[in-house]
Amino acid sequence: MAVQTELDPVADLIAEAKRVLPGGSFGNLPAEVVIRAGKAAHVWDEHGKEYVDFLLGSGPMFIGHGHPEVTAAVESQLPHGSTYFGNNRHGIALARAIVDAVPCAEQVRFVCTGTEADLYAMRAVRAFRRRDKILKFEGGYHGMSDYALMSMAPKNPGNFPRAIPDSAGIPKSVRDEMLIAAFNDVDMVESLIKEHKDELAGVIVEPFQRLLPPQPGFLQALRRITKEHDIPLIFDEVVTGFRFAYGGAQEYYGVTPDVCTLGKIVGGGYALAAIAGRADIMAHFDRLAMADEDFLFQVGTLSGNPIASIAGLATLEVLKRPGAYEQVFATGRELKAALGDILSKAGIKATVVGEPPLFDVVFTDQPIKDYRDTLKGDKAIATKFNKLLRERGIMKGESKYYVSLAHTRADIDQTIGAWTEAAAELKKG
Numbered sequence: 495m496a497v498q499t500e501l502d503p504v505a506d507l508i509a510e511a512k513r514v515l516p517g518g519s520f521g522n523l524p525a526e527v528v529i530r531a532g533k534a535a536h537v538w539d540e541h542g543k544e545y546v547d548f549l550l551g552s553g554p555m556f557i558g559h560g561h562p563e564v565t566a567a568v569e570s571q572l573p574h575g576s577t578y579f580g581n582n583r584h585g586i587a588l589a590r591a592i593v594d595a596v597p598c599a600e601q602v603r604f605v606c607t608g609t610e611a612d613l614y615a616m617r618a619v620r621a622f623r624r625r626d627k628i629l630k631f632e633g634g635y636h637g638m639s640d641y642a643l644m645s646m647a648p649k650n651p652g653n654f655p656r657a658i659p660d661s662a663g664i665p666k667s668v669r670d671e672m673l674i675a676a677f678n679d680v681d682m683v684e685s686l687i688k689e690h691k692d693e694l695a696g697v698i699v700e701p702f703q704r705l706l707p708p709q710p711g712f713l714q715a716l717r718r719i720t721k722e723h724d725i726p727l728i729f730d731e732v733v734t735g736f737r738f739a740y741g742g743a744q745e746y747y748g749v750t751p752d753v754c755t756l757g758k759i760v761g762g763g764y765a766l767a768a769i770a771g772r773a774d775i776m777a778h779f780d781r782l783a784m785a786d787e788d789f790l791f792q793v794g795t796l797s798g799n800p801i802a803s804i805a806g807l808a809t810l811e812v813l814k815r816p817g818a819y820e821q822v823f824a825t826g827r828e829l830k831a832a833l834g835d836i837l838s839k840a841g842i843k844a845t846v847v848g849e850p851p852l853f854d855v856v857f858t859d860q861p862i863k864d865y866r867d868t869l870k871g872d873k874a875i876a877t878k879f880n881k882l883l884r885e886r887g888i889m890k891g892e893s894k895y896y897v898s899l900a901h902t903r904a905d906i907d908q909t910i911g912a913w914t915e916a917a918a919e920l921k922k923g
């Protein structure tokens with residue numbers, strides 16, 4: 495007799511993913527999470543389960559999924575083609591909007607991902623300074639290039655920050671080109687820069703490193719020290735750009751770098767990122783302005799394509815409206831405070847870290863100022879908490895709550911309810 499198997503199309507989809515994708519996934523989330531749709535601050539998985547979304551596509555969907563104005567803008571361009579390789583009016587308008595918004599931006603070069611933007615920003619300061627070494631911070635994430643993947647998440651960091659590759663396949667020689675300092679440690683950065691100033695091309699930093707705010711005076715000191723030695727300072731604003739303020743973290747914290755990188759929000763959920771900065775550094779991208787040995791060769795098939803550009807422009811239009819940032823910050827402040835309160839009332843050792851538009855909890859009661867401090871957090875509890883939340887209709891990644899303009903009163907209430915239940919479950923052990 496034939497055995498009857500129940501049809502489960504989602505199980506089939508997951509099995510198919512496991513067959514054709516390494517690890518069964520695109521590399522970002524587990525194979526079991528298959529998302530079908532997103533609208534405003536909600537997503538639905540392939541089972542039809544609805545979630546309040548704090549993943550937001552890992553940040554770009556700051557005004558919500560499928561925003562009607564972004565959709566209309568993209569639809570207006572679609573009949574005219576999706577990419578030309580050459581300049582187009584929407585890309586030029588977006589570059590203009592970036593120059594108007596971002597304090598350090600005098601000129602802009604478009605690419606498609608934050609990884610590329612960071613790679614070229616580092617290359618641009620190397621070309622400008624005619625030096626090779628870049629200083630980055632332990633725990634700082636600047637995409638997936640060989641250079642960026644030095645001590646982004648070292649498992650055994652040793653006694654002192656140093657360049658440790660985060661991935662297989664990175665040439666050993668790359669270690670020698672990167673200097674590593676501890677975030678928020680002015681003395682360490684100052685002594686490293688003084689010692690290596692003659693070989694340093696630049697310093698790259700996330701002004702808000704993953705979840706860690708800069709301590710008061712840290713970014714100002716970084717600016718002062720780099721300026722003293724004429725070393726370009728790069729802010730990686732792939733996450734913070736247009737999130738912390740319309741002018742990014744540089745506006746929010748009041749420190750202007752020489753170059754910054756943008757991604758995520760600036761492309762409105764489409765593939766677009768940018769390097770923006772001082773005209774004399776950006777000039778290295780200009781074949782006509784540079785001698786051969788100073789010219790930074792850079793092209794990209796989809797760079798500045800009109801679909802992503804018009805989506806970015808429509809997103810910025812929404813963000814420019816009065817009250818947009820006030821609303822995101824009010825939502826974030828309420829959520830952050832509630833999360834801390836719920837965990838503290840439940841007697842769980844936890845510290846909520848971050849700024850209102852981007853935060854998470856680290857399960858430790860120790861102070862957290864740099865990467866090593868984050869390792870003190872109990873990862874197993876964090877994973878369990880996230881799982882309990884997902885079961886209760888809250889979608890987030892392993893770390894980070896991305897807050898959006900689309901989160902509503904009902905979303906906040908649902909999230910607080912889920913946190914309360916999940917904390918009670920954690921307490922049971």
Ligand SMILES: Cc1ncc(COP(=O)(O)O)c(C=O)c1O
Nearest residue numbers: 607608609635636637730732733
């Ligand atoms: C600070 C930072 N820089 C760079 C990147 C890389 O961007 P992408 O994933 O677009 O390559 C990310 C991605 O999350 C990021 O958070």
